[in-house]
Amino acid sequence: MLKKYHGVMLGIILGLLFSVVSVNAAKSKTKWVTQAQPVKIPILMYHSIETRPGNSLCVPENEFAEQMKYLHEQGYVTLTPAEVYHAFSKNKLPQDKKVVMLTFDDGYANNYTAAYPILKKYHLKATIGIITSKIDTPDMLTSAQLKKLKKSKLISLVSHTVNHFELNQLSAKAQLEELTASKQWLDENFHQKTRLVIYPVGRYSEQTPELAKQAGYDLGLTTHPGLATKDQGMYQLHRQRVVLGMSELGFSELVKTAS
Numbered sequence: 001m002l003k004k005y006h007g008v009m010l011g012i013i014l015g016l017l018f019s020v021v022s023v024n025a026a027k028s029k030t031k032w033v034t035q036a037q038p039v040k041i042p043i044l045m046y047h048s049i050e051t052r053p054g055n056s057l058c059v060p061e062n063e064f065a066e067q068m069k070y071l072h073e074q075g076y077v078t079l080t081p082a083e084v085y086h087a088f089s090k091n092k093l094p095q096d097k098k099v100v101m102l103t104f105d106d107g108y109a110n111n112y113t114a115a116y117p118i119l120k121k122y123h124l125k126a127t128i129g130i131i132t133s134k135i136d137t138p139d140m141l142t143s144a145q146l147k148k149l150k151k152s153k154l155i156s157l158v159s160h161t162v163n164h165f166e167l168n169q170l171s172a173k174a175q176l177e178e179l180t181a182s183k184q185w186l187d188e189n190f191h192q193k194t195r196l197v198i199y200p201v202g203r204y205s206e207q208t209p210e211l212a213k214q215a216g217y218d219l220g221l222t223t224h225p226g227l228a229t230k231d232q233g234m235y236q237l238h239r240q241r242v243v244l245g246m247s248e249l250g251f252s253e254l255v256k257t258a259s
């Protein structure tokens, strides 16, 4: 009788343990699988989210909202800089998912007031390249907004250097200073390891990739058009430019990885 009781108890305990394990497995992150072909990632480049006719780099809020809705409906997974690094270094992608990385250059205040509410609505992750000397200046993100973005865990704050100088116009020493000082500021203020730098105006010299590595970054983004691949070099990744007035078809082409 006692033996039977023990057997039943053991069964219940094992059953409970098993159900706990399966719930945890279901809750755990998406499985990343090794790809047969080299990984390609569409890294979208945005700047200011506002209506400013004549400036093709300014994407109006309603267009941005349509684009985010499209990514949501198509089941896209938005990658962080750490995930992009993981994808390229291991040649892995989340299982059965389409991927995209969203980036914003310069750190406009409208990234918080216009873009962030839309990103939050669809739970999409994005990366903002901050010019550290421009924080709290007119039209740019404030320290308070940056803190909220950091806290949201949806937004990665990365470097777009200190002064937004074109790096190819600077000496190696001055480049390293721009790369290092911006990283240090972000690391200290947001208690993070800043992994990514976006080169101002996409300009860089032959030495820049090595200098970015030396400064402690894992990834560097350019403005060369196209999908990003590891072959380009981890410090020379290409990006897809999102411009004013894109059709849904045009946008869908930018985020497509299969031809």
Ligand SMILES: [Zn+2]
Binding pocket: 105, 106, 160, 164, 200, 201
């Ligand atoms: Zn810029």
